[in-house]
Structure formats: structure tokens, C-alpha cells
Amino acid sequence: MAQIRVENLRKAFDQxxxxxxxxxxxxxxxxxxxxxxxxxxxxxxxxxxxxLELPTGGxxxxxxxxxxxxxxxxxxxxxVFQLFALYPHxxxxxxxxxxxxxxxxxxxxxxxxxxxxxxLLRIEHLLTSKTSRLSGGDRQRVxxxxxxxxxxxxxxxxxxxxxxxxxxRQLMCGELRELHDRISATTIYVTHDQHEAMSMADxxxxxxxxxxxxxxxxxEIYDRPASMFVADFIGSPPMNFLYCDAGVDADKHVVKFxxxxxxxxxxxxxxxxxxxxxxxxxxHIRFSDSAPVRGRVFGAEYLGTTQIVTVVTEQGTVKARLPxxxxxxxxxxxxxxxxxxxxxxxxxxxxxxxxxASQQTMSRERGGHG
Amino acid sequence: MADVSLRxxxxxxxxxxxxxxxxxxxxxxxxxxxxxxxxxxxxxxxxxxxxLExxxxxxxxxxxxxxxxxxxxxxxxxxVFQQYSLYPHLTVYDNLAFPLRSPARRIPEPxxxxxxxxxxxLLHITGKLANRATKxxxxxxxxxxxxxxxxxxxxxxxxxxxxxxxxxxxxxxLRLELKRIQVELGATILYVTHDQVEAMTMxxxxxxxxxxxxxxxxTPREIYENPADRYVxxxxxxxxxxxxxxxLIPDAATPPGAETIGIRTEHLQIAKASGGEIVGRVxxxxxxxxxxxxxxxxxxxxxxxxxxxxxxxxxxxxxxxQLAAPLxxxxxxxxxxxTIH
Numbered sequence: 001m002a003q004i005r006v007e008n009l010r011k012a013f014d015q016x017x018x019x020x021x022x023x024x025x026x027x028x029x030x031x032x033x034x035x036x037x038x039x040x041x042x043x044x045x046x047x048x049x050x051x052l053e054l055p056t057g058g059x060x061x062x063x064x065x066x067x068x069x070x071x072x073x074x075x076x077x078x079x080v081f082q083l084f085a086l087y088p089h090x091x092x093x094x095x096x097x098x099x100x101x102x103x104x105x106x107x108x109x110x111x112x113x114x115x116x117x118x119x120l121l122r123i124e125h126l127l128t129s130k131t132s133r134l135s136g137g138d139r140q141r142v143x144x145x146x147x148x149x150x151x152x153x154x155x156x157x158x159x160x161x162x163x164x165x166x167x168x169r170q171l172m173c174g175e176l177r178e179l180h181d182r183i184s185a186t187t188i189y190v191t192h193d194q195h196e197a198m199s200m201a202d203x204x205x206x207x208x209x210x211x212x213x214x215x216x217x218x219x220e221i222y223d224r225p226a227s228m229f230v231a232d233f234i235g236s237p238p239m240n241f242l243y244c245d246a247g248v249d250a251d252k253h254v255v256k257f258x259x260x261x262x263x264x265x266x267x268x269x270x271x272x273x274x275x276x277x278x279x280x281x282x283x284h285i286r287f288s289d290s291a292p293v294r295g296r297v298f299g300a301e302y303l304g305t306t307q308i309v310t311v312v313t314e315q316g317t318v319k320a321r322l323p324x325x326x327x328x329x330x331x332x333x334x335x336x337x338x339x340x341x342x343x344x345x346x347x348x349x350x351x352x353x354x355x356x357a358s359q360q361t362m363s364r365e366r367g368g369h370g
Numbered sequence: 371m372a373d374v375s376l377r378x379x380x381x382x383x384x385x386x387x388x389x390x391x392x393x394x395x396x397x398x399x400x401x402x403x404x405x406x407x408x409x410x411x412x413x414x415x416x417x418x419x420x421x422l423e424x425x426x427x428x429x430x431x432x433x434x435x436x437x438x439x440x441x442x443x444x445x446x447x448x449x450v451f452q453q454y455s456l457y458p459h460l461t462v463y464d465n466l467a468f469p470l471r472s473p474a475r476r477i478p479e480p481x482x483x484x485x486x487x488x489x490x491x492l493l494h495i496t497g498k499l500a501n502r503a504t505k506x507x508x509x510x511x512x513x514x515x516x517x518x519x520x521x522x523x524x525x526x527x528x529x530x531x532x533x534x535x536x537x538x539x540x541x542x543x544l545r546l547e548l549k550r551i552q553v554e555l556g557a558t559i560l561y562v563t564h565d566q567v568e569a570m571t572m573x574x575x576x577x578x579x580x581x582x583x584x585x586x587x588x589t590p591r592e593i594y595e596n597p598a599d600r601y602v603x604x605x606x607x608x609x610x611x612x613x614x615x616x617x618l619i620p621d622a623a624t625p626p627g628a629e630t631i632g633i634r635t636e637h638l639q640i641a642k643a644s645g646g647e648i649v650g651r652v653x654x655x656x657x658x659x660x661x662x663x664x665x666x667x668x669x670x671x672x673x674x675x676x677x678x679x680x681x682x683x684x685x686x687x688x689x690x691x692q693l694a695a696p697l698x699x700x701x702x703x704x705x706x707x708x709t710i711h
Contacts, residue, residue, distance in 0.1 A: 234659060283661075
């Protein structure tokens, strides 16, 4: 298994730059997710690491060794595609063993390795089955087995669960992560689904328009998004934004929104004088009659344990996650109180986060990097 | 708008019982969602109501009029499909006006204009009326498809997974919109889906279906808090309900005859191990940002519960479990009441 290091990696297709100067290091055994909307450059990044695409600039190091221009076959990396194509005329064992057969490995050793792989994936009872008879999940497992059987240095996966329905995807997420815990292989997982990335990855890189906006653990990215893009991309429903028109008060503890003052944590870094955006996660909002931000309830969505309440305020539409026991009437006027320590602030012009004192304390306490 | 009622409706295709003895009433102004996996008979039910299929047995009536043998065109129903099949060569305006321009209706053009404009406003697509239908985003196209049903004023709207081809964000947005529109119009809607979130967030009542059978019909809260059987309990809730064999966990409220205990995340609290008797081990922690899903092992069984993301927990750690008012099921999977002390 291996460490993967990417230095100033860049890829341009004619006038269009798909990936701008990317830098990251994936430590040995890490489950790393590249997350972003379609067209953000995540698949291009993955394909360059795999050797399926040559970079325009920069370097790729596999265990310290420069593999930037090495052929894909010589990189000792396994790629799992979105559409898992199995050989229909072969049974499960033959499908899994195929890469070894291509390497010219002996029959006995091949069958030992296939059995070992099937055990890890818990599909040993299917080895003699035809692939056409398999369920979606088992096909996925066989496709993974074919990638694992070579014992590559790293796994690259491009939306391997994209074609599955929601409930099944969740099940497979759990399975993939458990498999990772068993074999601890360095994995790069490309997805546009924040839920998949959050639930599986040790570390996430959020990409937007060819650039990495933030790299961090799922909780860091959720709690302290580096930009409005990240804050909006992560979380369901995403972070609420309140656009501030009057800047920060002299003592820097209050932001003004359409005449309403909202207390904020102390700002710990220099920030431009322009307009600010206040970010608040839905679960950090509660109803309070005395709160300065007021609005009308537009709708309530029951979810069992909790409900999502949409409130239209003068400062913008806000979604709050409340216990489902809280009484909510559509049309009623409510006050919204925000959990002070969990607020985020952004520069309205650039979308970049402005760090506050409480966020720094959080990161110190957790010994996080970021 | 009108009531729609089905009485003992059955439909077989060869050996498959697509719909079995289905009886339900959709009241005027109600948003009823049929929730079930593919093959449960949801779409067949819609097709029976429209008249695209004929029932083998039973009666279907709309506004107290028996329509069981009536042809589809006379039933006064609007249908929204999963795939927004708009006319690509027409503008949004003409797509919306199309159902009203049917020669059978003879609606004057000014009345059509008024109706289309009202609908466009309701759907927030007024600015797009002059656009070609193909020049729209996915979400806008689905709005137009819904709009094409809304321009008419039918007895009932039937919707077959209309949001399933949209991405998660748009789906969330349109869920809320559709509910708002339904309330504003007082529309009667029968909506089928396999997505529990759509069912819970939009429905006045949910009907849970499986293998052609309606298992339970009730408000989202009734279905979630008071499921009739194990299957219904497992259909709602994220993460889904945990099932443990009764007797595995000490619990004084377990009634005689209980075979299984159903434990939703809110029925299970975890705390630092401090000498209590019910101890589980943290197997894996899944970070979702607003909360963590904690996967626990308890006497060889896996359980999932929720925890605050900042609660210090680690894989391998022992935690004490506490049950709070779980659900009980008998050997046949039917719900039974807790023993009250």
C-alpha cells in the first residue's frame, strides 16, 4: 500500500483548464474522497493519477516515486469504474481471477488468491455463479474483487455507486468502508454525493471549477467550511446564508442585517471592509420569541425524528432542523435564534470564510489541522 | 376537485397479483402518497384509476360516480409521469396551453392565456414562457410537466414518481413547492414513490404498499410512530429501525408474545460505560456533519443510533445502552403493545 502525493498538478484541454494547480498528499491507508459537482475536475484528477490522462503540468508521486509519465499498467493501481463491466461469459471466479491470468500467474496460486479475495468480500458462495444471475450489489462486489485481487498499491474509484438507488447505495457505503477497515488500502473515491463522501472518507477534498476549495476531515469541512461553495455543497439541507448589508459593528461582535443586529463570535483575522454573509447550519437554529430575526413559516417537512421548517425572513429564506415534537404552524410568525458558537462568516465578494475566535478554539481542542 | 374511492379492487397479470383487494378513499383536497418498492403495485393502482387498466374485481368511483368501466378520456384525471415528456418543438407557453387547446374543450384563447399565466406564476416560471421547452434545466422541465397537469382543473392529479429523475437539491426544492401548490389549489393528489422522504414530507396520508397489498394508511406521524407491523416500521426512518430478538436486551416493558423489539434511534440512548448491565461496543462511527451515525455491536447484533458529532466516541469503546419506549412485534411481525407498569 502506498502514499499518493500530487504536486502542482494541472490539466488543460485547449483553452479550458480542467484542473488548476492541485496539491495534496494522501497518506498510506487513507480513504480520500474527491467531492464536487459534475465538471469540477475530480474525474480528470483521478484519471491523471491512474495514468489514463497525461497532466499539462505538475507531478504525481506514488510512495515517493515519480510516476507522472509512467504508463497506467505500470503504476500498480486498480481502477473501479462507475459502470462495472463484468465479462458475461465467465463465472464469478473467472471474472475475479482474470487480471491474474493476464499476468500469467499459475492456476493454483490464482485460485488461492481468488478465494482469499472472495472471502474478504464475503462472496465465496458465489464463485461458480454466472455473473448474469447476480444482484446489483453482488455485481459491484465482483467488480471490486477484480480490482483487489492484484493487491494493488491503491484503489481509485469513480462514482462506483452512482448507478444504484438511494437505499442500496447507503448499504454499499457501509460495506465499502468496512472493507476498507479490513484491508486498509489507500483509496481515492470520486463522487458528487456529499453523503457518500461524508459517511466513508477519512479526508475529503472539495473541488469547484478545477480548484480544490478545501481539504479536511468530514467534520472539519462541515463545521468550518473554507468557502460559501463548500458550506453550500455539504449538508442536507445545506448551510443557510444571511446577507449582511451594513458590515460589522465597531466592536466586531455584532453584524447588521436590514436593521437587525445579530451577535457573532469575535473575528480573529483581518477581513475586507465589504459586505459579509452569515452562515448558519439548520440544526443550529431554534425558535425563540425574543430573537431579533423574525419570519413567517412557509412549510414544515416531517422526517420522523426531526422536521425541516422553512422560514421566510427579510434577511433571506432559512431552513431550520427542529425536533419533530416542536409545534409548528404554517403561516405563523416566529423568531429565529442561532447557536452563537457555530456561526460562520464569509466575505460576500469572494465567498471565502472569515475565521472567528470560537472556530479557532474548536480546532485547537480537536488538534485538527486546518 | 373530488373524492376518489377504490373498493376491493384487484388486478392480476397472469400469475402475478399486482393489486390485491385494495380499498381506500382519497378525500377531496388530500395529498395521498403510496409508498413501496418497485413491483409493489403502485403504478398499476394509478393506471387502474386512470382507466389505462381494467380491474378484475372491485369498483372505482370518482366524485361518487362509478367509473370502473369508463374510458380514460372521460374520467377527468391529470397524470404526471416520471419522465417529463414535453413537446420539444413548442415553447413553454404552448406546452402549458396544449391540454386546454384540445378540440373537445373549446376554451377561448384569452381564457387559455389567463390560465397558463396563472399556472406559470404558481410554478415560478413566468420568465420562461417564451423559451423552447428544450432550453430549460431539468428542474424547470419538470415544473412545466407538472404545470401541464395543473392548467386543467381535474378531479384528481395522479403523479408517478415525478421527482425521481432530478438531483437531490432540486428534488428537495420541488418537494416543498409541490406541497405549497397543492395546499394553495386545494388539489387532490395521489402520488406514488419509493422515496420515504418524499412520502413523509408531502403526504397528508401515506399508504404503505407491498406485493400489491395496502398494509397501512395513515398520517406520516401515525405511520412513523405507530406502525402496524415490522415491514411498515422498516419503511420509514433514517437510519432505519433496528430489530433485536426479544429477550436479548433486559426490558421490563416487553409484553408476552413479543418476538422482536423494534428500536428507532430515538428509542436508544448511549452513555459512557459506568458499571451498568447493558453494554455495547462501538463498531464504527459515520460522520454526517450534523450528527454521527454510531454503529454498535450488542451481543452479536448490530445496532445503529445517532450521536452528537462532538460527543467523544471511538471505535472499540464500550458504551451503556438505554431503551426508551421501543416497539414490539409478535412472531408474525404484527405490532403488539408494550406492557405498562
